[in-house]
Amino acid sequence: MSPRRTMATFTAAILAGAALAGCAESQRDDESGGGNGDDGTFVFGAAGAPEMFDPFYATDGETFRVTRQIFEGLVGIKPGTAEIVPELATDWEPNDDGTEWTFNLRDDVKFQDGTDFNAEAVCANFERMFDQNEAGQTAGEYWGYVMGSFKSDAANSLYQGCEAADDYQAVISISGPTSGFPTMLSLASLSMQSPTAMEEGDANGIAAEGEGFSFPDYADNPVGTGPFTFGDYDEANGTITLKRNDDYYGDKAGVSELVFRVIPDESTRRQELEAGSINGYDLPNPVDWAGLESDGNDVEIRDAFNILYLGFNLDGNNPELKDPKVRQALYHALNRDQLVQTQLPEGATVATQFMPDTVSGYNTDLEPYAYDPEEAKRLLSEAGAEGMELTFAYPTEVSRPYMPDPEKIYEALRTDLEAVGVKVNVKTASWNGGYLDNVTAGRYDAYILGWTGDYDSPFNFIGTFFGNLKENDFGTKGMPWGKQLADDLKSADAIVDEDERAAAFEKVNQQIMEDYLPGLPISHSPPALVVGPGVEGVEPSPLTAEEFDSVTVEGGQ
Amino acid sequence: MIRFVVRRLLQMCVVVLVLSMLVFAWLRSLPGGPVSAILGERQTPERRAALEAALGLDQPLPVQYLKFLERALQGNFGVSTKVLPGEDALQVFLDRLPATIELSFVAMVLAIALGIPLGYLAARRRGSVIDNGAVIFSLVGIAVPVFFTAFLLKYFFAVEWNLLPVSGRQSTGLDATRITGMFVLDGILTREWDAAWDAIKHLILPAVALATIPFAVIFRITRAAVLDVLDEDYVRTAEAKGLTTRVIRARHVLRNAMLPVVTTIGLQIGGLLAGAVLTETVFSFRGVGDALATAFRDKDYPVLQVLILAAAVIYVLVNLLVDIAYAVIDPRIRTR
Numbered sequence: 001m002s003p004r005r006t007m008a009t010f011t012a013a014i015l016a017g018a019a020l021a022g023c024a025e026s027q028r029d030d031e032s033g034g035g036n037g038d039d040g041t042f043v044f045g046a047a048g049a050p051e052m053f054d055p056f057y058a059t060d061g062e063t064f065r066v067t068r069q070i071f072e073g074l075v076g077i078k079p080g081t082a083e084i085v086p087e088l089a090t091d092w093e094p095n096d097d098g099t100e101w102t103f104n105l106r107d108d109v110k111f112q113d114g115t116d117f118n119a120e121a122v123c124a125n126f127e128r129m130f131d132q133n134e135a136g137q138t139a140g141e142y143w144g145y146v147m148g149s150f151k152s153d154a155a156n157s158l159y160q161g162c163e164a165a166d167d168y169q170a171v172i173s174i175s176g177p178t179s180g181f182p183t184m185l186s187l188a189s190l191s192m193q194s195p196t197a198m199e200e201g202d203a204n205g206i207a208a209e210g211e212g213f214s215f216p217d218y219a220d221n222p223v224g225t226g227p228f229t230f231g232d233y234d235e236a237n238g239t240i241t242l243k244r245n246d247d248y249y250g251d252k253a254g255v256s257e258l259v260f261r262v263i264p265d266e267s268t269r270r271q272e273l274e275a276g277s278i279n280g281y282d283l284p285n286p287v288d289w290a291g292l293e294s295d296g297n298d299v300e301i302r303d304a305f306n307i308l309y310l311g312f313n314l315d316g317n318n319p320e321l322k323d324p325k326v327r328q329a330l331y332h333a334l335n336r337d338q339l340v341q342t343q344l345p346e347g348a349t350v351a352t353q354f355m356p357d358t359v360s361g362y363n364t365d366l367e368p369y370a371y372d373p374e375e376a377k378r379l380l381s382e383a384g385a386e387g388m389e390l391t392f393a394y395p396t397e398v399s400r401p402y403m404p405d406p407e408k409i410y411e412a413l414r415t416d417l418e419a420v421g422v423k424v425n426v427k428t429a430s431w432n433g434g435y436l437d438n439v440t441a442g443r444y445d446a447y448i449l450g451w452t453g454d455y456d457s458p459f460n461f462i463g464t465f466f467g468n469l470k471e472n473d474f475g476t477k478g479m480p481w482g483k484q485l486a487d488d489l490k491s492a493d494a495i496v497d498e499d500e501r502a503a504a505f506e507k508v509n510q511q512i513m514e515d516y517l518p519g520l521p522i523s524h525s526p527p528a529l530v531v532g533p534g535v536e537g538v539e540p541s542p543l544t545a546e547e548f549d550s551v552t553v554e555g556g557q
Numbered sequence: 558m559i560r561f562v563v564r565r566l567l568q569m570c571v572v573v574l575v576l577s578m579l580v581f582a583w584l585r586s587l588p589g590g591p592v593s594a595i596l597g598e599r600q601t602p603e604r605r606a607a608l609e610a611a612l613g614l615d616q617p618l619p620v621q622y623l624k625f626l627e628r629a630l631q632g633n634f635g636v637s638t639k640v641l642p643g644e645d646a647l648q649v650f651l652d653r654l655p656a657t658i659e660l661s662f663v664a665m666v667l668a669i670a671l672g673i674p675l676g677y678l679a680a681r682r683r684g685s686v687i688d689n690g691a692v693i694f695s696l697v698g699i700a701v702p703v704f705f706t707a708f709l710l711k712y713f714f715a716v717e718w719n720l721l722p723v724s725g726r727q728s729t730g731l732d733a734t735r736i737t738g739m740f741v742l743d744g745i746l747t748r749e750w751d752a753a754w755d756a757i758k759h760l761i762l763p764a765v766a767l768a769t770i771p772f773a774v775i776f777r778i779t780r781a782a783v784l785d786v787l788d789e790d791y792v793r794t795a796e797a798k799g800l801t802t803r804v805i806r807a808r809h810v811l812r813n814a815m816l817p818v819v820t821t822i823g824l825q826i827g828g829l830l831a832g833a834v835l836t837e838t839v840f841s842f843r844g845v846g847d848a849l850a851t852a853f854r855d856k857d858y859p860v861l862q863v864l865i866l867a868a869a870v871i872y873v874l875v876n877l878l879v880d881i882a883y884a885v886i887d888p889r890i891r892t893r
Contacts, residue, residue: 024746138611210635215643434588
């Protein structure tokens with residue numbers, strides 16, 4: 001083909017394209033942008049894409065951030081705290097043994113598709129969550145986690161049934177009292193969804209396919225009762241648009257549109273904020289906080305609702321760790337004050353126990369283990385463990401709210417341990433590339449890990465760590481007190497009276513820190529979010545569960 | 558010619574089959590996996606086992622592979638576990654491909670449009686300021702990491718001067734019609750000129766960042782090739798014959814110098830995907846590279862398999878096109 005012919009072909013292709021242009025119709029909605037009034041748009045930069053929009057099957061924070069705006073639960077969370085408050089239920093009352101809970105419901109609520117919200121809808125939701133096929137039981141992570149089981153294994157389920165006593169009164173039966181109920185009903189996964197929409201979209205039609213799950217149509221068409229309705233997910237552009245629900249029963253949202261933009265790179269999120277193309281983003285790097293503030297942005301620091309700890313595998317190959325003196329020595333070796341001041345964000349505190357002070361059951365009498373390298377050396381020599389070896393690991397390719405930079409935290413701890421003569425074998429793996437597996441499988445003597453609470457319950461913290469004797473990362477089954485600890489936790493959790501329950505958990509916390517020493521709680525770190533100039537009404541949530549209906553944007557976007 | 562093309566396509570099938578086995582085994586030999594990515598801190602051996610069983614990851618590797626192959630031959634490559642849970646993995650690739658094609662196309666046009674003329678000019682004026690300047694510029698293009706170039710571009714053009722958007726593919730709230738998934742083309746086809754212009758603005762910075770390496774390589778190869786050709790006897794003969802400079806340049810110098818350049822361009826197109834992983838991530842440009850980065854981090858096996866195999870197919874096809882282009886440029890190859 002000669003160059004001239006190539007040129008001719010190219011021109012022909014362009015002309016064909018131009019001809020095609022006549023065939024493609026714009027599908028623009030003429031009223032775009034103005035449908036819900038025009039109080040501006042709040043654009044929030046998210047670090048990742050949501051998995052789907054049915055919170056029941058979701059497991060990640062990016063999905064919950066979006067669904068929290070669309071859905072509500074029977075129980076809500078007071079903005080800015082971890083405390084539960086009435087949401088779709090106005091109040092609730094247990095029977096004497098804490099196994100039957102009567103929820104009085106709001107009578108002025110409709111789902112966004114017009115379906116009535118009432119006791120029947122509540123029970124339809126619980127039955128839907130309870131009655132899952134095999135794939136649904138695996139994908140319905142949170143239900144499995146808080147309720148223990150599903151309908152096919154009803155005997156082991158906390159949830160036992162739901163009954164509509166009258167139009168606006170639902171009675172939920174559970175197998176026994178627990179500190180987690182009804183607080184767990186504030187979980188995004190357990191939100192109330194429209195029974196009509198769920199039926200139309202075959203909400204439970206999940207199936208295992210190859211190595212993943214295929215989700216039904218409903219997962220892309222969520223209908224709740226919240227202040228925003230689902231607009232669309234522009235996957236190609238990484239934006240999720242929600243519209244103000246003008247029929248919302250409560251105060252209407254302050255902006256007509258709420259947009260989440262997926263921006264995985266943290267420095268890009270910051271640049272987007274500086275350029276004014278987004279109004280806020282989550283988890284700004286702590287080293288940027290001061291700079292962001294001085295540029296006129298507002299860094300909102302959440303109360304810490306997490307714990308970073310140094311975990312030991314007490315049932316592993318390191319016999320020296322079984323000696324409480326050795327563990328005590330390691331605690332005294334670590335300078336946590338310095339670590340908190342140099343490696344963690346402003347507002348971080350040294351932990352005295354495995355839960356933050358906002359959780360009931362927190363023991364205020366406990367003091368942190370003092371940094372005392374001499375005492376550490378003395379204890380090590382008393383135990384005959386001078387020069388002991390420790391396989392100590394940290395994760396890479398991850399940043400969690402409780403550990404913004406695992407490597408730096410690790411380095412500080414390692415230096416302290418080596419200073420008292422411990423020989424540290426450094427181990428590392430990427431978060432999804434084996435680290436969690438290795439911790440779970442007990443392949444490290446010591447590791448750093450943490451937890452962000454799901455809701456305000458002591459069992460959600462220490463119960464998660466030590467409540468399951470057979471399977472926990474600390475290997476407590478290898479210790480004489482392991483069973484006692486697990487049993488104590490379970491019986492404390494089953495106490496109906498709140499004050500008595502809190503006292504029982506306080507005692508367990510004391511035993512953990514003074515007698516058992518299964519690991520060392522290091523710190524609580526407050527994660528932040530940042531909003532640009534002109535944005536008002538953001539209430540930072542310790543549970544990172546911000547609701548954006550109270551947000552207003554000056555001048556709109 | 559047809560026989561040649563058919564033979565190469567058959568070879569490609571073998572390559573893809575062997576590669577699918579390697580990729581399958583390699584991914585599963587990596588520590589960790591989709592289960593950790595899904596469960597996070599909530600992972601316990603019991604929950605892990607349940608999820609592995611549900612996803613079929615507890616079966617022996619050959620069994621898993623045969624099941625994969627059986628499904629793949631029916632066009633089912635499994636569904637995504639994390640990039641877009643529940644979506645067909647092949648569909649994830651197809652949905653993301655237009656963005657990458659658009660970005661790579663513009664980057665390549667930039668690299669060629671700048672690289673070849675500059676390379677030619679640098680060779681013609683060897684040792685001049687233009688030559689030295691362009692050589693240094695191309696060295697910087699190769700040496701500076703893409704994420705740093707991207708950061709600087711964003712800082713100056715988007716944040717400081719506010720000329721172009723920082724990241725993304727299109728501004729929010731445009732309500733643009735989607736036809737091909739290539740936003741610029743879609744804007745033109747539907748005559749939504751504002752949407753097309755907005756997409757062009759979003760394309761410029763990532764395309765420049767992605768173009769730096771191919772530009773540098775094309776420039777240097779062109780320069781070297783032109784220098785070689787300028788010394789050839791036939792050029793001197795043409796000059797002696799009194800042909801005009803324009804004819805000599807177009808017909809004798811450039812055309813002969815183009816052979817190595819075309820090969821290089823082919824290889825660079827194949828390599829663009831590697832550059833796209835970084836560029837797309839830092840510019841939140843939701844193409845194949847961005848999906849690959851997410852899939853790798855979260856060990857989304859079905860998506861990773863499709864993306865790696867598709868990259869291999871594209872690489873082989875591009876090379877085939879390069880060979881055909883060779884035949885067009887060099888008649889000796891055609892008649893062989």
